[in-house]
Amino acid sequence: MTTTLPSAWAVHPDQFWLRGIQPDRPVEFKAELGTWNIYGYAEAHRVLSDPATFSSDTTRLVPAESKADVAELSEGSLLQLDPPLHNKMRKLVSRAFTPKVVADLEPRIGQLTRELLDAVAGRDRLELVEALFYPLPVIVIAELLGVPASDRELFRSWVDELLSSTDQVSVNEQTEEQKKVAKEQIRVTRKFTEYLGEHAEERRRHPREDLLTKLVEAEVDGERLNHTEIVNFANVLLIAGHITTTMLLGNTVLCLDAFPDQAARVHADRALVPPVIEESLRFLSPFSAVARVTTTEVELGGATIPADRMLMVWVAAANRDARHFTNPDVFDPARAENKHLAFSHGIHTCIGAPLARLEGRVALNILLDRYPSLRTIPGEPPTFQPNPAMTGVKVLPLQA
Template identity: 40%
Template sequence: MTSALSTEDIPSARFGLGEQLAWLRRKREDGGVHVDASGAHHVFAHADVERVTKDPATFSSNPARVLPEGVPNLTEGMMLVADPPQHGKLRRLAAQAFTPRKMRDLGPRVTEIAVGLLDRAPEGGFDAVEHFTVELPATMIAELFGIPAADAGAFRSLVEQIMAIEPPDLTDEAAVRAAADNALGGPFLELMGYLLQLCARRRAEPGPGLISDLVRARLDGEQLADPEVASLAVQILQAGHLTTAAVLGHALVLLAEHPEAQAALRADRALIPGAVEEVLRCRPPSTRLQRYTTVDTEVAGHAIPAGAVVVPWMLSANHDDAVFADPGVFDIRRSPNRHLTFGHGIHFCLGAMLARVELTGALNALFDHLPMWTVDGVVEYQESHLLFGPKRVPLVVSTTPTDRRDLP
């Protein structure tokens, strides 16, 4: 079954989270694929989202397939949008810095940073986004890259600006050209320039960090050129910085809304990994992705032509009651938990283990250093094509560790 979507009706942060989830439920119940005014094909069911995200031969990640002729492809060479075989080369290089052992070894440093942030936070209550959820992954990713401490603030600001950029309607040639011109003269170019300088510095004077590792890495006897290293670094930044901050913000909100879960995790830390997966299911840091068909195909019996935009909704797939019992319930003991937050197939998130290490370390530090917390008022969410997360989380912290008014 196919129905038309009004672009104005597609939910975003302005709708409120409850309204978004209700809209997505209605679309799943309507079945099939829904086409918006720009011609993009929206996919909502878990099985269909999974199929689209694991079949790069049919559903490419490369937007060059739908760009107007003559418009520069700013994502050229980027692993996040590359198709095989180029993707495999870049992925193998990046994976050298994200081995399970290296990620696990970061656990103590995550705890150290988290404790320091909490020690500096105002007593009694504070905006967790300002004082904790953004600072923790930002510090970790800067250290992972070997970014000098003096550059960390400007570095983070550029990443945030890039993540906030909204993509143009790909059917509007003028809008696409304007967006390309703005990007070439904006924060993306500035960040690339900084990273290219850092690559040159690390070739001359190797040091700790991912940049130094990548400029020395070899694959099939070849080294990456500095522009390739810088491009790869930008993608890892986008995947490992604000997305983790968004999920950590979601975790704080969900545990404030469910004090019984917060109490259970304080009492039994072995439940934390399962709770992290449930946060990822309930509140993915990206609500939806974009793919581009390489051939004529179909999804759920709906014909999709080659060169079309396909929008798989992760937030919808993660709440599909065909896969998850009581999907609206936050269940820290949910098992199995087949959420699609980290993607599927060759584009499965490279930083997934780093995110899990950071989230686990952050929650342990919070439980060790803060009494029970609640949230003061309604949480507002920010949403771009790349990011969905709370923009302010006003935590109210119990005055003493023995204050347990919210416990069942």
């Protein structure tokens, strides 16, 4: 059985663990970036479990000249909040992702999948990210929020701009090029927030039965969310609500192509679809890294990390840690326990994980029904996201 990635999979060089290369240590300081890299599973699990010591509020380390812009675009963002405000804000949206609400979306997900595949029926060559893996989750989350799904190409152009950087996060003095990239990302993020702000203001005048209306009408400790909090909250839901599933779907199909013995098993027994998805999440974790900041000096993985230091928690590397997973570079959906960190852990566990799993299960089953012989095309390798903090197929040409 193959235990490393095919050479044609041109992943980012900083994602060396995807080639079966183990980090030298579970915790390493990267002087050229000024960041601490967390590679070990136990160490990553600890960081993600302890928000008091490892804060999600990375804005505290932002250079002074950028603080105002970053604060404006992070206020109300679930990804950068710590308790107790994080817990209160999360409760606002948790009702939109209850088990019943998610389960009730299954017929709509199935309908959308069939319609999207009908649109490319009869073709010998498919580019499945374009045809299915991008539009399906973005339509679902757009309908939940209450923004036009027909604007999805607009969202895609903005997301592509946001993820275009190939550099790792640095807290050292920025070069002029890095400053330029940061300003560009702020500019693009404002496009999202301005777009969502217009829809939020419309909901104040004309409420609907959608998630954006619920955010506009929501209260925390008796106070309504302000405009900035609403649009930043909605922005996270819109972006994270589709891109994770897009990468999950593409990565899972790519794994089945690379490991035909597993593909044959799942074709024969569809009960294996959920564990195949979980192993894909471990093997090619969509969000490779998440950032945290130490609030105090801490011992971690044999290293002493001072307070107010940036940590890059490489969950994709942790999900390949041989100290925790047997044969971590083998794609094995039959693992007895697969407690991967692909959806993070602790209070920041992805709130949309049940929806992503449902979309994956429904779409993959329909895809396997329609295309029992899908395979990659010799000479046309998949294209991965250029951003090192993400592991996901951006372009996936397949032969039907």
